[in-house]
Amino acid sequence: MAYASDRLAYGVCDITGFRYRLRDMRKTWDGLLVGPDQWSPKSPQIMPKPPAVDPQALKDPRPDPSSNGNDFYANFLVYSTYKDGPLGTKLQTFAMSANVGTVGVTTT
DSSP: OOOOOTTTOEEEOTTTOOEEETTTOEEOTTSOEEOTTTOOOOOTTTSOOOOOOOTTOOSSOOOOGGGTTOOTTTSOOEEOSGGGSEEESSOOOOOOOOOOOOOOOOOO
16 A cells, blocks of 8 residues: 655644644554654553562462461560550450340331
8 A cells, every 4th residue: 555755744643633744743652643742752650660579478378387376477566655565465356245136127
């Protein structure tokens, strides 16, 4: 297929609709054909680099069987500004129950 010569060809900007010489127009990173005053390079924030791979991470981690349930995440320490001391060193759970009462429904 034959195309028009650059010195005689004009194009229409996809953003503004203005007419420019085709040889002066540029294509943006997303495929738009724009005039030289509308063109800008692709911002690095549009497609950020993927995070670096952590070489120390394990694919399928499992707890250490020799720890007997006393893994590092079961013992933790929470600091507070109240009286400048720790709040707790062992995770303890408790039971709770609540009653709302009875509800009567009458339909007619």
